Every structure is written in C-alpha cells, then in structure tokens.
Amino acid sequence: MPHGALACEDGPLQGVLICPDGYLRLTLARLRAIPLVHLISGLDTDLGQPTSVGASASCIAGFTEWGSETRPALSLGWDWQLDSGDGCLRYVRTGEARSNIMLIDDRQRDRGWQPTATLLASAIDELDWQETVFDCVQARYRWPTCQI
C-alpha cells in the first residue's frame, strides 16, 4: 500500500485508497462498481456553436465532466466530438481521460499514469454517457431538437 495511504473500509468508497499524492487508488473492477454522475458538459466555444441541425459534425466538439457522489470524490473528464462517420450522428470520446484516479492491480501496485489513462478511456467507452451529454449541451446552448 502506498506510503501514507488511507484505505476506506466501508461505505461507497470501500476498497479505495486515499493517498497524499492526490490520487485515489482503486482497481478497475472497483471503479466500474462506483456510480458516476454527470457534472457538466460543454462545447469548445472557439470552434463555434452549431446554428442548425445540419451543421457540420466535424466542427462540433467539447468536454464532459463526471464524478462520484462521495467524499472524497472521483473525478473523470474527457473530450468528445460529434461523429458522422458511418452515416449516424454519434458522440465519441476523443483522447485520454483526465482524472484523479490511479488504477491499481490486485496487489495494490500502481498500473502507472499512462496505462491508467488508457484503461479509463476503455471504461468510459463502456458507459452510456452520450445521451446525457447531448441533453446537457442541447439545453445549455439551446440547440434545436434532433436525434443522436
């Protein structure tokens, strides 16, 4: 166990190590079991806001922030873009995740910050986040109703 870490014995963060370096350490399996709630999503404003349903999908990109309703809290954010590659509009994650999470293996060893980012990206792709982001962005920027 990392020096100075406090292990949560029970509650929603059971199995999570709270560490002085600012990381919350947990296994990928544990992460998948902790509900994440949406905090905020937004557009990359200098790429311009879409003015119609027919706006170019390649110009529509932004960010989204999620976290756990715990103290301390897990924080997970990533970028997305609206993709129309296969004829359907879809929100897809772009790039790596940004977080306060260090994934550990079953022996409590760090997986490393870069492998963690890669694994978090895979975990994000398993989540149903797209509709939440769509709803938030639509409400925030007053987009006309359209389907994703």
Place this chain on the structure above:
Amino acid sequence: MRVISGLPSHLPDGLYSKLALYRRQVFVEKLGWQLNVQDWGETDQFDRPDTVYVVAEDSDGQVSGCARLLPTTGPYLLADVFPDLLNGAAPPREPDVWELSRFAAINFRQRSTASLAQYSASSAVALMREAMSCAAAQGARRLVTVTVLAMERLIRLAGIHAHRAGPPRIVDGEPIYACWIEL
C-alpha cells in the same frame, strides 16, 4: 523564444513592469478575469519578493509568455483562495512542492486560431517545460496549480505526468481544477 527566470530583484530592469502589463493583457483584457488591475498592469498578493517568475520573450524582446512559481511553505493561491479544489485534503505545505500560477503563452504579435485561449500550443509546452525546470532548480519535486480545461489538455498533450487533485469547481459554466504536476 528566450526565457528569463528569477526573483523580481533578479529580473532585468523593466522586465517586471512588462510582465505585469502582459498579465493584464492576457488575464484581464483577453480572458476577462476579475482581478486587481492598475494602469501599469496586473498583480496580486502573491507577487512577493520570494516569488519566482518565468518570462518568455520573443525575438523582439516582447513578453510572449509567463509563469509564476511560489513555494507552498508560504501563502499561495490554491491554499488561500481555492482549497476546495483539493477534494478534502489539506493544502500542501512542503518545501519540495511549489505552486504554478499565472501561466500564459500568447504572443500578441501572432494571430492564432488555437482552441487554447491563453496558449499557442508549441510555445506553451516549451514554456511549461521551462517552468518545470525552474521549479526543480528551486528544489521542487511536484507542482500544484489551479488551472482550466485548456491547460489540462495542453499538459496531457505534452505528455507531462499530471493529474487532478479532485473534482472541478464550475465557474461561469466552465470547470477549474487543481492539478498536480510531477517533476
């Protein structure tokens, strides 16, 4: 890009004034931050004799970037203004932890359509690495910084080992974070 770093008393004559003016141009006039500003520039309570500055100049000697470094053993921005960004942890008070703040890398002489509002990417990465080296020379092992999404993206783009200290605070619809940068 030429980079100069040091305490205010060690900076070349006139550079501190140019830096203050540059900070006003970036943070107040361009980004709209609500900061204490005078005709001659932008400073705050964390601009002290022991503050270390990293200043980038272009080939014409104009300021094109800046960063501010403070030891966490004294007052600093994150501890005094944004401690909630630390996810319940106590603000660091360690001689080998320094704070990075007032980071910008805009050359107002160059037009940019970059999505990183206060940075041109390649210059920003170079300046970031200079600031990290400067901090390390002061004995820092880690940096902590209050930052915005654009800078968090930039840091990741540069392949720098950095991570959040906790969830963001939403300010005017945009997230701000505390981040750790490992040196």
